[in-house]
Amino acid sequence: MHADRTTPRHPDPRVPGGPTPRFTEPVDTALRAAGWEPGRRNIEQAEIWADTLRAHTSPGGHRHAVFPAAVEAWAEFGGLTVTPTGPGRQIAPATVDLDPLHGLHMARTLGDLGRALDTEVAPLGLETDNQSLLAIDAEGRVYALDHTGDWYLGPDIDHALTDLVCGITPVRLTASRPQIAVSSGRRGRSKTRPTVRQPWEWA
Template structure:
């Protein structure tokens, strides 16, 4: 036995454990005793939660040693212990694009929850965390003090290469089209438009133009000139001042893109620096859900691709 298996076994767990009646009774108490919320949210029970509770409900798992990476901690598996965390767990689930159900509470008073994919998550005073890809893995991590993965928004930024000297708008549009390809290639989403924002005073003043320009059919390499032409026409039509303004082109997920991939977006800007107004910057952002699971992998690969592009 490994130390982690010993901790689970010492708490009463064994392979094939099934406390169906006790688990379902706890589920009924959890749903019935939850405090009402104004937006009508409620707990939704799903198969992964049932499986986890039937296997682990009622266990009090002790900590093992001082911890490998962080302090080890024990926990109790009982959804009633976390029943009043409907709002924070619902918000976490929305960022992940899944539903969560309360599972219990740690000895350090952190909330435990399982999602529809069977992953174990926690919320404490330090933030939101993924403890394991499975409930068993997460409970082992708690008992042994293995470092969890933080569920939080991420942002990367690089200096963009210059491909059109003296033409900052063309330069950032070309870079934005590269980002469009990367997001499509990595199966995040296929953007259908680029958003142009012109902001006075190097990006800290008023927004003088905010418009979307659809991407034309055909290859992305051939899209830059017509897209720039439409943007220049919009700038002229609105009389947006270019001198001393920040130009920002954003690649956003199209409507209907599901969370958490919908939280990914890429921005390319120029004119934000008075010292080097022609210099361009490219950045990639991902919401909290883009830090774990498939979305986290997609975001990381997109970041790696864009970093290689920036090094050119």
């Protein structure tokens, strides 16, 4: 696997008078506490995860998709456990474990979502409080999958992390592509964060 090793540069929101920050202060604080910093890019670990996922075949013969958007997200954020630093705006904020191997045994589920969205989908991590699987598609859009349905978290990982850490209510996916149609249904993640069962059929 060959990847671009150019390190992206992002403005530091702590510099007064600097460019517009990439993340809001609560999200930036939570990410830095987890070990992230601008320019973080562990491509070697991302390639290990990519190889592990490619090598896995479910008992039903399902395989994982691996693509550049997923590898880049793993390289920058993989291995971090991001814990919110304050209350959520609309719902309880989520603690996020950004390890794609949480989805190792979810190849069938992710493949089904990818076919419904006419794209490829790879695992991204886990919401540890309610065991929702986080996933990313080939365009960089991020989703959560749990026992109540499939949820659109944003057009890229920055938006998704902001929604999760700040407790912003996501929207339920319909049968259409998320940027075309989303339903008015809201995800069952209340301020009290009810305990939910393990959501998916393992395949």
